[in-house]
Amino acid sequence: MNRFARLSQLLSPLVAVAAAFLVGGLVVTAIGENPFRIYAILFRGAFGSIDAIGLVLFNAVPLIFAGLAVAFAFRAGLFNIGGEGQLYVGAFVCTLAGLALGGLPAVLLIPLLILASAAGGAVWAAVPGLLKARFGVHEVINTIMMNFIAVGLTSYFIINMLREPGQMTPQTSEIALAGHLPRLAGPLSRIGIPLPQANPLNFSLVLALAAVWLAWYILYRTNLGYEIRAVGMNSQAAEYAGINVRRTIVLAMLLSGAFAGLVATNEVMGFRHRFLDNFSSGLGFMGIAVALLGKNTPLGVLLAALLFGVLNTGALEVDIFTDVPRELILVLQAITIILVVVGNEVFARRAAAREGRAAGVPLPATEPSREA
Amino acid sequence: MSERHAVQMRGITKRYPRALANDRVDLDVEEGEIHAIVGENGAGKSTIMKVLYGLTPPDGGEILLWGRELSGHRPADAIREGVGMVHQHFMLVDTLTVAENVVLGAEPVRGCCLFDAAASRERVRQLSSEYGLSLDPDELIENLSVGLEQRVEIVKVLYRGAKILILDEPTGVLTPQEVRELFVILRALRDAGRTIIFITHKLEEVLELADRITVMRDGRVAGVVSAAATTKEELARIMVGRDVLLRVTKEQARLGEPVLQVSRLSAVGRKGSHVLEGIDLEVRSGEVLGVAGVQGNGQTELVEVITGLRKASAGSVTVSGRETTNRSPRQVRDLGVAHIPEDRQARGLVLGFTMAENLVLGRHHREPFSSRGLLSLGDIRTHAERLIEEHDLRPRDPDVDAGHLSGGNQQKLIVAREFDGGPALLVASQPTRGVDIGAIEFVHTSLLKMRDQGAAILLISAELTEIMTLSDRIAVMYGGKIVAEFEGGRVGEEELGVAMTGGAGPTARGSVSSDGAPGSRHATGAR
Ligand SMILES: Nc1ncnc2c1ncn2[C@@H]1O[C@H](COP(=O)(O)OP(=O)(O)OP(=O)(O)O)[C@@H](O)[C@H]1O
Numbered sequence: 001m002n003r004f005a006r007l008s009q010l011l012s013p014l015v016a017v018a019a020a021f022l023v024g025g026l027v028v029t030a031i032g033e034n035p036f037r038i039y040a041i042l043f044r045g046a047f048g049s050i051d052a053i054g055l056v057l058f059n060a061v062p063l064i065f066a067g068l069a070v071a072f073a074f075r076a077g078l079f080n081i082g083g084e085g086q087l088y089v090g091a092f093v094c095t096l097a098g099l100a101l102g103g104l105p106a107v108l109l110i111p112l113l114i115l116a117s118a119a120g121g122a123v124w125a126a127v128p129g130l131l132k133a134r135f136g137v138h139e140v141i142n143t144i145m146m147n148f149i150a151v152g153l154t155s156y157f158i159i160n161m162l163r164e165p166g167q168m169t170p171q172t173s174e175i176a177l178a179g180h181l182p183r184l185a186g187p188l189s190r191i192g193i194p195l196p197q198a199n200p201l202n203f204s205l206v207l208a209l210a211a212v213w214l215a216w217y218i219l220y221r222t223n224l225g226y227e228i229r230a231v232g233m234n235s236q237a238a239e240y241a242g243i244n245v246r247r248t249i250v251l252a253m254l255l256s257g258a259f260a261g262l263v264a265t266n267e268v269m270g271f272r273h274r275f276l277d278n279f280s281s282g283l284g285f286m287g288i289a290v291a292l293l294g295k296n297t298p299l300g301v302l303l304a305a306l307l308f309g310v311l312n313t314g315a316l317e318v319d320i321f322t323d324v325p326r327e328l329i330l331v332l333q334a335i336t337i338i339l340v341v342v343g344n345e346v347f348a349r350r351a352a353a354r355e356g357r358a359a360g361v362p363l364p365a366t367e368p369s370r371e372a
Numbered sequence: 373m374s375e376r377h378a379v380q381m382r383g384i385t386k387r388y389p390r391a392l393a394n395d396r397v398d399l400d401v402e403e404g405e406i407h408a409i410v411g412e413n414g415a416g417k418s419t420i421m422k423v424l425y426g427l428t429p430p431d432g433g434e435i436l437l438w439g440r441e442l443s444g445h446r447p448a449d450a451i452r453e454g455v456g457m458v459h460q461h462f463m464l465v466d467t468l469t470v471a472e473n474v475v476l477g478a479e480p481v482r483g484c485c486l487f488d489a490a491a492s493r494e495r496v497r498q499l500s501s502e503y504g505l506s507l508d509p510d511e512l513i514e515n516l517s518v519g520l521e522q523r524v525e526i527v528k529v530l531y532r533g534a535k536i537l538i539l540d541e542p543t544g545v546l547t548p549q550e551v552r553e554l555f556v557i558l559r560a561l562r563d564a565g566r567t568i569i570f571i572t573h574k575l576e577e578v579l580e581l582a583d584r585i586t587v588m589r590d591g592r593v594a595g596v597v598s599a600a601a602t603t604k605e606e607l608a609r610i611m612v613g614r615d616v617l618l619r620v621t622k623e624q625a626r627l628g629e630p631v632l633q634v635s636r637l638s639a640v641g642r643k644g645s646h647v648l649e650g651i652d653l654e655v656r657s658g659e660v661l662g663v664a665g666v667q668g669n670g671q672t673e674l675v676e677v678i679t680g681l682r683k684a685s686a687g688s689v690t691v692s693g694r695e696t697t698n699r700s701p702r703q704v705r706d707l708g709v710a711h712i713p714e715d716r717q718a719r720g721l722v723l724g725f726t727m728a729e730n731l732v733l734g735r736h737h738r739e740p741f742s743s744r745g746l747l748s749l750g751d752i753r754t755h756a757e758r759l760i761e762e763h764d765l766r767p768r769d770p771d772v773d774a775g776h777l778s779g780g781n782q783q784k785l786i787v788a789r790e791f792d793g794g795p796a797l798l799v800a801s802q803p804t805r806g807v808d809i810g811a812i813e814f815v816h817t818s819l820l821k822m823r824d825q826g827a828a829i830l831l832i833s834a835e836l837t838e839i840m841t842l843s844d845r846i847a848v849m850y851g852g853k854i855v856a857e858f859e860g861g862r863v864g865e866e867e868l869g870v871a872m873t874g875g876a877g878p879t880a881r882g883s884v885s886s887d888g889a890p891g892s893r894h895a896t897g898a899r
């Protein structure tokens with residue numbers, strides 16, 4: 001990739017974000033508010049205090065996992081739309097294990113629950129993976145269907161069988177204390193960062209950063225990653241090279257689902273400590289947007305998730321201190337995504353024209369890149 | 373020939389990040405001439421044509437068509453001024469007819485908005501007979517041979533009013549007979565006043581067809597000569613900068629043990645008919661078996677079955693005494709089978725991978741390129757640097773994406789990879805398609821060296837000279853069967869040509885249905 005293309009890869013999301021804020025500002029003006037005031041409040045809400053920054057990170061963590069799930073599958077040429085279902089199953093399995101294995105010490109229980117979360121997501125993603133590999137059924141249909149099944153089933157079990165005794169809220173009891181991920185407030189204040197004790201930011205942030213590194217490492221440093229990328233870019237050549245395409249597809253889906261399942265480390269192990277029915281409300285789908293904005297690279301996912309964390313956190317403040325409805329933030333996010341996709345296409349075409357080949361890139365990162 | 377210039381390109385410069393593809397190139401093409409562009413792989417031939425057609429904007433220089441400066445650098449601008457490109461990778465819709473394909477995108481209209489099918493057919497028939505293309509407007513594309521598909525592409529360009537036709541390596545995929553027919557068409561076009569620019573690596577073709585020749589080297593014009601006043605040797609010398617052996621010599625084969633044994637092999641195609649029927653073959657260590665045949669007579673399928681990419685319906689394949697029938701491509705590869713596939717972009721390369729990554733494709737899972745599931749980036753890189761050096765791949769940079777290499781360098785990359793590592797059996801399909809004469813010399817000598825070191829080589833080529841120079845024995849395929857076998861060096865091009873068409877006529881595509889019994893009267897030595 002040449003320098004121009006590389007630069008545009010970096011620039012196009014930034015330009016898109018700027019444009020999105022501009023359009024968002026127009027919308028704010030249209031409903032009779034001062035956009036500068038609103039944006040000032042939004043950014044104060046996200047960056048105004050250590051507490052606020054902690055919240056931004058806390059909101060970003062599940063999006064990192066969900067975004068990695070989509071981006072990872074994309075490298076194998078698969079659209080995993082099923083992050084939502086996979087994270088529900090991951091959280092469900094994690095909760096069950098956390099309820100059942102109360103006797104274990106934290107050093108055992110925490111790793112076990114992390115594995116349980118990943119395994120739950122992996123199994124759920126493996127089903128559409130197998131159906132694709134075995135029968136060639138398109139994964140988009142089956143991942144969506146698996147979403148409905150996951151939401152319905154977990155809901156059914158929580159309401160009818162696992163509901164916390166004596167409670168109306170559709171949620172399970174708390175998992176064993178040894179399975180709680182510690183909050184970061186304690187360790188951070190010891191090194192001089194005064195994050196309030198009430199801040200929900202927890203150790204799953206560290207896990208999320210590790211997952212970003214792991215996704216990059218698998219894709220670019222392992223045999224499996226080489227095969228995944230080969231299958232994603234040219235499955236005929238992969239087959240020619242002796243790569244087992246079906247096996248690679250299933251493995252890529254498994255790993256993708258595992259990343260989605262890890263959302264539970266934040267939602268269950270780090271924050272709620274239980275399974276609350278319908279807790280996600282679309283985290284899995286936001287993951288698609290995050291991956292798109294992050295151009296399906298692990299590092300890009302991290303940055304995009306942080307941006308969404310800022311928007312989500314600032315939205316609360318806007319909601320509290322102004323008459324601008326919180327929904328406007330959703331509008332802003334949607335506009336950002338649309339502009340990124342459009343902007344990327346425009347850049348890609350220009351770069352393609354310079355390189356002398358045909359454009360027409362369906363999604364940002366079909367142009368493979370080796371950067372993390 | 374008029375003195376008017378159809379094309380004048382002045383000081384065209386095109387810089388890619390790792391290559392100066394065109395360095396102040398001047399190109400003059402007179403109206404009504406056939407102008408050839410020759411040069412080594414990566415010399416910048418395709419790039420200068422892409423600039424002319426508006427596919428890529430130049431960094432500097434100007435383009436004049438009939439003396440007027442071309443405004444705008446998009447294909448639409450070039451097409452408006454009468455420039456047409458006959459694409460190498462045909463862009464035709466298989467399920468539409470010839471006429472429908474030709475008018476696609478510029479359909480004649482009846483009334484306000486009705487597709488005028490009769491008018492399109494008429495127009496295609498007219499263009500076709502005017503230049504002797506013999507195309508049936510109502511035939512479906514999927515029933516056409518490669519040569520005929522190319523003619524559809526030519527008519528497409530003519531239909532859009534092209535006065536200047538660009539053909540980038542048009543003969544690479546054609547049989548010798550199809551090449552002759554193409555030349556007749558191109559001459560007819562020239563005589564009707566059209567201007568033709570074509571790129572090729574085959575110097576005989578250049579001397580036979582072209583009026584003038586521009587030779588490119590390292591992004592520059594190394595010379596412009598008139599075809600009447602030059603020779604193959606001189607052209608080669610200007611291109612490469614040294615004398616080139618235009619024919620390799622080979623020793624008598626020293627035969628060893630059988631390596632590839634194919635017996636009674638059959639395979640069934642998509643429509644349930646036999647694409648291979650009862651094939652018997654044997655290739656010994658130290659031997660080159662050439663398979664000749666018109667494209668589409670089962671060669672592709674034979675190679676796919678041998679390399680594990682397609683299932684056999686009956687019969688068996690063994691490699692070095694081990695049964696490999698219907699084994700996976702990896703199992704076959706791991707027995708020491710290397711494979712140069714016929715279509716480099718479809719199978720042979722991952723275009724988004726770097727040269728280094730592509731150079732280990734198929735062996736990436738083995739030592740030293742990976743151990744315990746981890747890639748050894750250092751070894752992969754050293755390997756790439758060595759092969760780039762040995763095979764003179766350009767640019768000399770393992771980090772360049774394979775998709776950014778010139779066509780010939782992509783082919784050379786695959787050859788380099790598959791030659792390396794001392795395979796027991798090399799299955800080589802069209803190994804020199806698109807590579808320049810210097811590189812052909814290199815590929816041919818290396819292939820014979822491998823043979824002399826004991827490799828068994830199955831060579832599939834549409835290039836009869838290639839088959840005849842390299843093969844110790846030649847098998848001819850027609851209609852999914854082996855219809856004739858000859859000793860190498862004991863058969864003429866004519867005789868081979870007749871066997872290849874099953875005696876049915878020059879452009880026929882062999883029938884691949886089970887009941888089609890192709891010309892067995894030529895089956896002199898079929899086993
Ligand atoms: N899209 C691209 N990006 C980067 N470099 C390119 C690109 N296309 C071509 N090049 C480089 O430009 C140079 C000239 O390439 P070009 O395709 O014009 O060669 P060519 O003369 O047509 O060779 P061949 O005979 O192999 O087809 C090569 O070094 C090639 O690597």
Ligand SMILES: [Mg+2]
Nearest residue numbers: 417418778779
């Ligand atoms: Mg070329």
